[in-house]
Amino acid sequence: MSTPETPQDFSRANSSPNQPDLFGSSTALRHYAAVVRRRWRWIAAGLVLGMVGGLISTVIATSTAPKSSYFKATNTIVEADGSGTANLSQVAFLLQSAEVQGQIATAMNLPVETLRGLIAAQDQSNVSAIDVTAISTDPQFAVTLADTSAKILMDSWSTDSKRRAAESSDAVIARIDELAAKRDELESQIARNPSQATLLRAELDSVINQYRLAREQFQSIAVSDQTVAAFTVFQPAIAVQINGRAFAIRYDANLNSRGSISATQSVPKLTFSETDLTVVSGSSRAVRILIGGLVGLILGIATAFVLEVWDDRIRRRDGLEAVTGLPVIVEVPVFTRAERQELSVIALDAPRSRTAELYRTVRTSILFAIEAESLAALANSDSPDSPRNDRTPVILVTSPSPGEGKTTTTANVASVFAAAGTRTLIVDCDYRKPSIGKYLAPIPDLEHPTNPQPTRVENLWFIPAPRTSASPAIVIEELGRVIDSWRDDFDIVFLDTPPMLTTNDATDLLASADLTMLVIRSGQTRTVAAERVSGLLARFGAPVIGTIFNGCSAADMEGYYGYYGAGYYGSGYYGSGYYGSGYYGSGYYSSGEGQPAQTGQPAQLGQRVRPTPVAPMDAPQTPTSTNGSAEGDAQS
Incomplete structure (x- = not known):
């Protein structure tokens, strides 16, 4: 045969x-997809191991990295009565004034130059609060500086508010006295010169209106003087460790703040080493895990295809x-x-x-x-x-x-x-x-x-x-x-x-x-x-x-x-x-040579009808068995 x-x-x-047919892109892609489906356990294992490796590397890096020598401390102050009448932005800006920083330097018994770039205030309007932040290489100094700055800021705002209220009150009283004297003068002129009484009476009415408005202004100042916004400490400062990069960013921001006295003077620029810039935040941990997972995924896919080649x-x-x-x-x-x-x-x-x-x-x-x-x-x-x-x-x-x-x-x-x-x-x-x-x-x-x-x-x-x-x-x-x-x-x-x-x-x-x-x-x-x-x-x-x-x-x-x-x-x-x-x-x-025999004819034992490639019958007959007779009909 x-x-x-x-x-x-x-x-x-x-x-x-x-191996796939590299010249047939669709076939190759199907082959690659089949490899991924077949070896998905290796790919998943690589992904998991990579993420675990990223987490372990974060722990190792955190434990072996030199400790940062930079700290920040934040003291939070709020309005005592919670009325929200104070202008928080104006209060926060007051910290950058030379007068307030001079008071802080005096209280800390330090030259004012040492405070440049180390303190800042940020208003939190949504909660009617102000964050007074100090940075330093000494955690205790940062806490003391933040608490002292917050206290002096509160006192300065209170003193400044009272001073401005007193100045406004004195100005209004002087105006009232001036208008009273002018009123008396006009009344005497009307009495001496009745022929001009109409004109003088009109001028007198104007002076009386101004006098009434001045009195109302005086009463308003008196009331506001009694309700000058006072601040109180909501949360004392606590030292928090930061890296050198965060310290440098905050330091530069403080130097460039509007109204800072250091912006007009020569200030030595701080430099930071690579170890100072080591990131130890939670976001770094997530990044390391993500990178580890990505590397593990790539290695898992590579392993899957290597196994496919060796298999x-x-x-x-x-x-x-x-x-x-x-x-x-x-x-x-x-x-x-x-x-x-x-x-x-x-x-x-x-x-x-x-x-x-x-x-x-x-x-x-x-x-x-x-x-x-x-x-x-x-x-x-x-x-x-x-x-x-x-x-x-x-x-x-x-x-x-x-x-x-x-x-x-x-x-x-x-x-x-x-x-x-x-x-x-x-x-x-x-x-x-x-x-x-x-x-x-x-x-x-x-x-x-x-x-x-x-x-x-x-x-x-x-x-x-x-x-x-x-x-x-x-x-x-x-x-x-x-x-x-x-x-x-x-x-x-x-x-x-x-x-x-x-x-x-x-x-x-x-x-x-x-x-x-x-x-x-x-x-x-x-x-x-x-x-x-x-x-x-x-x-x-x-x-x-x-x-x-x-x-x-x-x-x-x-x-x-x-x-x-x-x-x-x-x-x-x-x-x-x-x-x-x-x-x-x-x-x-x-x-047409050697065509097969036609189907549909019954086959007896010993008489062969070869099977042929035609459609099967819908209802084949069931063979029977008798002694010496045909066992059944056969159809190919």
């Missing part, structure tokens, strides 16, 4: 199995084709946990599901491969009129290692054939670890264990693995006789064999099979194992239909299976690919 050489066209020999497990279709040189028939998505636990046959239990449709795609591929084998054998025969080999095709299903979905694939593909009316037989060749019977629920025949047993799937029979302690060679020989004796009673036979790299059983059974189908699991099968299996199959000349790629994630499947549109059936594998304009498009199949 021979296989078409065109499956090798699917191999990307010059590409790495798990030789096959995850992508192109990688599998590059390693094995075989076309991927379908990519079967991961089964749900319920489907795995229930041992369900998806093609039977959920025939309209996406996975069932994929198994029907496998059926189509097998039918084409069977026809290709038949046509190739006919083409290689000595005579064009040679009889066609009508023996039932035997499909061997194997995998490199256990747990790759070989048994599940066999059960589902066989069920698809049976659902199409094809009399199907499954032979369990894994006598060391038989398991396919759990999917099929066969009716056991204890008297004749090697006879085909009906299963819960219509048109599907099952021969269990032999229970014997004989040597593997004897068991394989017996399996070969069983396969050969029963194959012609069915339309197609599937062999569920052990993994090829675990035992030699599958290799020994290659002689009993017409075609081989390889099952690979995404994320489990390693490159070396896939290469060894494909090498073994090539060495023994086994015709391989292709590979079934199990357990594929949505990100790695690259959207091959669109709903009959531009996906798998549109312009994909069967559209313009291998079976479209390739071997079977313009080759034997389109030329």
Whole structure:
């Protein structure tokens, strides 16, 4: 038997199995997204470790950094009666006056030059308060300076308010006396000169009005003098440690404040070392954690991609084709946990599901491969009129290692054939670890264990693995006789064999099979194992239909299976690919040579109707069993 050489066209020999096509940006992006989804734990671990590292570095930096020698102290004063009548901005500005700073310097017994840039007042209008802040390299000095400045500011405001009230009162009294004297003078003129009484009386009325207004002003000043806004200390000063940068900023702000006496005099400029500028605030901690998290995230992503490069497990279709040189028939998505636990046959239990449709795609591929084998054998025969080999095709299903979905694939593909009316037989060749019977629920025949047993799937029979302690060679020989004796009673036979790299059983059974189908699991099968299996199959000349790629994630499947549109059936594998304009498009199949027999004819035992790639019947007939009569009708 021979296989078409065109499956090798699917191999990307010059590409790495798990590397994206850098020339296809969308494919590369999907690959990168799949790597992130697959390795997200490493990325999350890097992010967490980076944030923890940032927090630890903050603690270490805080503990090892030299202690700052800069402090600030703030004394908060408020209006005693809370009336809000005082002009807070004017009160705060008073602290920058030379007179107040001179009083502070006298109270502190210091030259006034030493206070320049060290004190400032800031009004807080929303709470009717004033913050008097002092900075220094000595915490106690800063507290004393702030408290003293606040006290002198309060006293100065009170004294200044009283002085201004007294000055206003004296000015109003002098005005009242002046108007009273002028009133008396006008009254005497009216008495001496009655002829001008009208004009003088009008002037007298004006003076009397001014006199009345002056009296009202005097009364107002008297009342305001009694209610001069007084301040009291709300919170005494407390020294707070600051860094050199904060000290320098506040120092420069104090020097440049409007009204500061230092603004008009020469003041030595302060300099700060790098250690003075060390940030120890809470915002620095957040920044360090953020930077640590960012670095950890980058390292986590880098680690994820490094692991992806080192990981030789096959995850992508192109990688599998590059390693094995075989076309991927379908990519079967991961089964749900319920489907795995229930041992369900998806093609039977959920025939309209996406996975069932994929198994029907496998059926189509097998039918084409069977026809290709038949046509190739006919083409290689000595005579064009040679009889066609009508023996039932035997499909061997194997995998490199256990747990790759070989048994599940066999059960589902066989069920698809049976659902199409094809009399199907499954032979369990894994006598060391038989398991396919759990999917099929066969009716056991204890008297004749090697006879085909009906299963819960219509048109599907099952021969269990032999229970014997004989040597593997004897068991394989017996399996070969069983396969050969029963194959012609069915339309197609599937062999569920052990993994090829675990035992030699599958290799020994290659002689009993017409075609081989390889099952690979995404994320489990390693490159070396896939290469060894494909090498073994090539060495023994086994015709391989292709590979079934199990357990594929949505990100790695690259959207091959669109709903009959531009996906798998549109312009994909069967559209313009291998079976479209390739071997079977313009080759034997389109030329009309060796057309398969028409379907719909009943098949008796010993009379074969080969399965053909046509649509299944809507209502397959149920086989019956009688002695020496036909077991049922078969339709391919």
